[in-house]
Amino acid sequence: MRKIISMAVAIAAGLGLAGAAATGALAAEKLKVAWVYIGPVGDFGWTYQHDQGRKAVEKEFGDKVETTYVENVPEGPDAERVIEQLARAGNKLIFTTSFGYMEPTLKVAKRNPKVFFEHATGYKRDKNVSTYNSKFHEGRYILGQIAAKTSKTGTIGYIASFPIPEVISGINALMLGAQSVNPDIKVKIVWANSWFDPAKEADAAKALIDQGADVISQHTDSPAAMQAAEQRGVKAFGQASDMINFGPHAQLTSIVDNWAPYYIERVKEVMDGTWKSTDTWSGMKDGEVVMAPYTNMPDDVKAFAQATEAKIKSGELNPFKGPIYDQSGKLVVKEGDVLPDKDILSMNWYVKGIDDKVPGK
Amino acid sequence: MLDAAILGAVLASIVAAATTLLLASLGELVAERAGTLNLGVEGMMIVGAAVGYATAYGTGSLLLGTLAAILAGMALSLVFAGLAIWLATNQVASGLATTILGLGVAGLIGAPFVGTRLDGAPALKVPGLTDLPVIGQMLFGQDAFVYASLVLLAAVTYGLARTRVGLVLRAVGESHAAAHALGHPVRRIRTLAVMFGGACAGLAGAHLSLAYTPFWASDMTAGRGWIALALVVFSAWKPLWLLAGAYLFGAVSILQLHVQGFGLGIPSQLLSALPYLATIVALVAISALKRGQGAPASLGVPFVPDR
Numbered sequence: 254m255r256k257i258i259s260m261a262v263a264i265a266a267g268l269g270l271a272g273a274a275a276t277g278a279l280a281a282e283k284l285k286v287a288w289v290y291i292g293p294v295g296d297f298g299w300t301y302q303h304d305q306g307r308k309a310v311e312k313e314f315g316d317k318v319e320t321t322y323v324e325n326v327p328e329g330p331d332a333e334r335v336i337e338q339l340a341r342a343g344n345k346l347i348f349t350t351s352f353g354y355m356e357p358t359l360k361v362a363k364r365n366p367k368v369f370f371e372h373a374t375g376y377k378r379d380k381n382v383s384t385y386n387s388k389f390h391e392g393r394y395i396l397g398q399i400a401a402k403t404s405k406t407g408t409i410g411y412i413a414s415f416p417i418p419e420v421i422s423g424i425n426a427l428m429l430g431a432q433s434v435n436p437d438i439k440v441k442i443v444w445a446n447s448w449f450d451p452a453k454e455a456d457a458a459k460a461l462i463d464q465g466a467d468v469i470s471q472h473t474d475s476p477a478a479m480q481a482a483e484q485r486g487v488k489a490f491g492q493a494s495d496m497i498n499f500g501p502h503a504q505l506t507s508i509v510d511n512w513a514p515y516y517i518e519r520v521k522e523v524m525d526g527t528w529k530s531t532d533t534w535s536g537m538k539d540g541e542v543v544m545a546p547y548t549n550m551p552d553d554v555k556a557f558a559q560a561t562e563a564k565i566k567s568g569e570l571n572p573f574k575g576p577i578y579d580q581s582g583k584l585v586v587k588e589g590d591v592l593p594d595k596d597i598l599s600m601n602w603y604v605k606g607i608d609d610k611v612p613g614k
Numbered sequence: 615m616l617d618a619a620i621l622g623a624v625l626a627s628i629v630a631a632a633t634t635l636l637l638a639s640l641g642e643l644v645a646e647r648a649g650t651l652n653l654g655v656e657g658m659m660i661v662g663a664a665v666g667y668a669t670a671y672g673t674g675s676l677l678l679g680t681l682a683a684i685l686a687g688m689a690l691s692l693v694f695a696g697l698a699i700w701l702a703t704n705q706v707a708s709g710l711a712t713t714i715l716g717l718g719v720a721g722l723i724g725a726p727f728v729g730t731r732l733d734g735a736p737a738l739k740v741p742g743l744t745d746l747p748v749i750g751q752m753l754f755g756q757d758a759f760v761y762a763s764l765v766l767l768a769a770v771t772y773g774l775a776r777t778r779v780g781l782v783l784r785a786v787g788e789s790h791a792a793a794h795a796l797g798h799p800v801r802r803i804r805t806l807a808v809m810f811g812g813a814c815a816g817l818a819g820a821h822l823s824l825a826y827t828p829f830w831a832s833d834m835t836a837g838r839g840w841i842a843l844a845l846v847v848f849s850a851w852k853p854l855w856l857l858a859g860a861y862l863f864g865a866v867s868i869l870q871l872h873v874q875g876f877g878l879g880i881p882s883q884l885l886s887a888l889p890y891l892a893t894i895v896a897l898v899a900i901s902a903l904k905r906g907q908g909a910p911a912s913l914g915v916p917f918v919p920d921r
Contacts, residue, residue, distance in 0.1 A: 295721060301728065443871050444882035444885075460624075464875045499731050499829065612881045612883055
């Protein structure tokens with residue numbers, strides 16, 4: 254009996270080796286690319302959009318690439334383990350798509366110098382680590398203008414996730430856009446302290462509506478807030494994906510993340526051997542931040558929003574162009590100046606007119 | 615700042631938020647009173663949410679969706695029961711495996727439905743009553759799940775305390791050897807209790823995907839199954855305390871959002887932690903009052919008849 258078992262094991266091992274060799278040969282022709290996701294691909298938000306980008310890469314390159322992804326990877330030690338495994342599995346290009354993957358990505362990159370890494374929303378780079386992000390605040394400026402023109406109560410509701418620079422600069426951009434239309438506009442901010450918790454996001458939206466907000470903006474990932482706005486008969490902006498299906502009467506527009514152009518470009522560079530460590534921060538003009546159709550608003554508001562969009566694309570308008578004052582009334586950006594990118598990426602203060610404090614400050 | 619309209623809306627939101635937890639924890643309480651610790655609540659809930667949504671979307675019937683969710687929760691609870699009760703495996707490990715399995719299966723079932731939506735369960739409208747100030751919406755403006763959870767609570771409270779079935783179930787949970795000696799089918803009773811837990815968790819999942827946020831998204835339970843588990847301990851295994859616990863948790867989680875909206879400048883991280891802090895404080899207070907001794911004596915101990 255034991256003999257039979259050991260024979261079986263030997264055969265299985267042999268088959269396994271042969272199998273590995275066979276896939277190895279195939280892999281030599283295919284470029285293996287991997288993605289690490291913070292949430293589930295079915296979140297219909299942040300991760301869903303990254304996965305759309307991955308699918309676009311598959312469609313573009315067909316048999317020449319082999320893509321994999323790992324979803325629901327917590328930020329921390331688990332992330333390092335997952336990224337390391339992907340590197341060892343022969344992936345030549347790995348996209349890590351959440352801020353908290355920054356250190357794990359760098360650590361794994363040091364140990365795997367022949368693998369290229371791309372970290373989304375971070376600021377630390379290395380020879381084989383690039384960073385990339387989108388200028389979502391450009392879209393949020395337009396949301397602010399639409400909100401100020403739409404709101405009857407003069408109060409915008411904002412569901413925020415975590416008090417990190419990306420979220421805070423989004424709140425500021427929305428407020429600056431809104432103030433450009435109505436200097437007395439108010440914004441109420443509720444922190445969900447979560448990127449993805451549909452029931453809590455819906456609760457937050459309802460709380461804001463109960464307190465008089467009639468336009469809801471969100472920086473969390475699920476369509477729950479949009480749906481709550483639809484139920485209560487107020488307006489809202491979608492996040493990451495076009496959420497019109499969840500708010501046919503509520504959605505004014507959505508900021509849609511379109512990662513496909515960047516992903517296709519970077520994969521191509523690895524194939525051509527031209528990949529370099531870069532810092533990419535694309536926006537509306539690159540097609541990476543896309544506005545969903547302007548709906549549920551009068552034609553003049555729509556035309557106004559489209560005009561702003563065109564100005565941002567042409568570079569004529571920058572959301573963080575001075576004069577900008579902070580909450581204490583101090584002039585931070587002088588008339589005619591523009592807030593440098595690095596200051597936007599490390600923003601931890603509110604602009605004047607926001608009647609709240611940055612949490613933890 | 616706090617007028618009657620806001621107060622009424624806040625109270626209504628609290629009841630709605632507490633209902634998911636109440637449903638899931640009621641089922642778990644029954645399973646635990648029979649002596650089985652099922653850590654698979656989160657998994658059974660999410661499978662209920664996914665199957666419920668898929669069925670309701672396919673058939674257009676929220677009722678069928680809800681029934682399917684209940685059956686799905688039960689089906690997954692049977693996987694757990696098979697391992698933990700009939701094969702006498704470690705209950706903690708089996709429960710965790712059930713949750714992980716449930717999250718995966720639910721993601722798979724729900725995948726085709728990402729990005730779709732349903733019209734959720736309608737709220738009750740009683741002319742005159744629903745429009746009462748402050749309490750109208752809370753008492754007479756909820757969806758069917760809320761009223762079902764309260765009926766279920768009454769049934770479980772009465773059933774455990776006053777009926778023969780409840781007595782036998784508790785006996786199995788306190789001393790399975792004694793119950794076995796009296797001729798009660800310990801493992802069958804525990805299986806039924808676990809199935810009841812699965813049904814309740816499935817119903818809680820349906821509340822999320824068919825009423826609260828009527829769409830499907832992976833991981834949409836976001837840890838509520840674990841809170842339901844904690845609430846059972848919080849309640850000292852007594853159904854009425856469960857009601858108090860679920861509503862307290864619901865109240866703190868809704869109120870913290872409103873406090874933020876008023877812009878009082880209290881750190882939101884602290885506010886977000888409040889529901890958990892409140893639960894811990896209440897737990898400590900309860901055990902200080904010697905009410906924490908309510909754990910069934912055989913909880914978590916596998917029963918093997920010939921031992």
